[in-house]
Amino acid sequence: MDLNKEKQHLHAISRIHRYTDGFNGRLTKYRALKIRELYTQRGSLLDLGAGEGELSALLAEQFDTIAITEASSEYLDQAKKNLSGYPVTFLHALIEEVALDEQFDLVLASGILEHVHDPRAILDRIKRWLKPDGILIVIVPNANSLHRQVGVYMGMIKDCHELGELDHKVGHRRYYGLIDLQNEVASAGYHISSSGGILLKPFPNSLMNGLTEAYCDALYQLGNDHPSLCAEIYCACRIA
Numbered sequence: 001m002d003l004n005k006e007k008q009h010l011h012a013i014s015r016i017h018r019y020t021d022g023f024n025g026r027l028t029k030y031r032a033l034k035i036r037e038l039y040t041q042r043g044s045l046l047d048l049g050a051g052e053g054e055l056s057a058l059l060a061e062q063f064d065t066i067a068i069t070e071a072s073s074e075y076l077d078q079a080k081k082n083l084s085g086y087p088v089t090f091l092h093a094l095i096e097e098v099a100l101d102e103q104f105d106l107v108l109a110s111g112i113l114e115h116v117h118d119p120r121a122i123l124d125r126i127k128r129w130l131k132p133d134g135i136l137i138v139i140v141p142n143a144n145s146l147h148r149q150v151g152v153y154m155g156m157i158k159d160c161h162e163l164g165e166l167d168h169k170v171g172h173r174r175y176y177g178l179i180d181l182q183n184e185v186a187s188a189g190y191h192i193s194s195s196g197g198i199l200l201k202p203f204p205n206s207l208m209n210g211l212t213e214a215y216c217d218a219l220y221q222l223g224n225d226h227p228s229l230c231a232e233i234y235c236a237c238r239i240a
Helices: 003-014 022-038 054-062 073-082 119-129 146-153 165-169 178-187 213-223
Strands: 044-047 065-069 088-091 104-110 130-141 190-200 230-239
Touching: 003 073, 022 054, 022 130, 022 190, 022 213, 022 230, 044 054, 054 065, 054 073, 054 104, 073 088, 104 119, 119 130, 119 178, 130 178, 130 190, 178 190, 178 230, 190 213
Parallel strands: 044 065, 044 104, 065 088, 104 130
Antiparallel strands: 130 230, 190 230
16 A cells, blocks of 8 residues: 555545534534443543544543544644643554554544555554553444435445445445444454444435434434444454
8 A cells, every 4th residue: 555645545535524514523422422331441542543533522531641643634633623631642644654652441443444445454453552451442334324225225326335426535445234344353353342333324414414412312322222224333342
């Protein structure tokens, strides 16, 4: 992989896409809720490819120290504003080139594996940053979310793993179903302690963004019963 080309690619994405806009921004709340359910301790946090830092900002009170990596200078500048006042180390680098000697209690890879060239290499690299009893939480968009399955029946996509125009625009390279993600993580040498879904998603982003907060809160609760239909899926794991 040409790291310079990858940086240019991410820079181009950061000029047209904000993770805090629209439904993507609302979804951050539910990622944070799920992470708090999965990880209840204090300690240290490493947030890989953190974008504008919104997720870390929602979790910041829980941690004694935080490190953020982000290859886009535009996103990183915004992350510094969002996390002002917290004990945060900011690293301007691709995950593939991050140099960190420290190990962390919790490593987040939220919205990472669907973007990178080599997910296995990233999962292997993360092991050096996890404490022996540390937890890795991986979150990715769900190929089999209810709204994508509806899209197949409507003829908008051929199958649930198909990448659309918007996917290419924001740099997606693949989709995972829940079993796909479990297999990816387990085959990289992790023991999965918990996996599931985040927020049942019956509609596309444009319609989801018009729902009330109470309605979305109910969809979050319902998603715990129907993980395979959620907007996103996750695995919480340790090094096997």
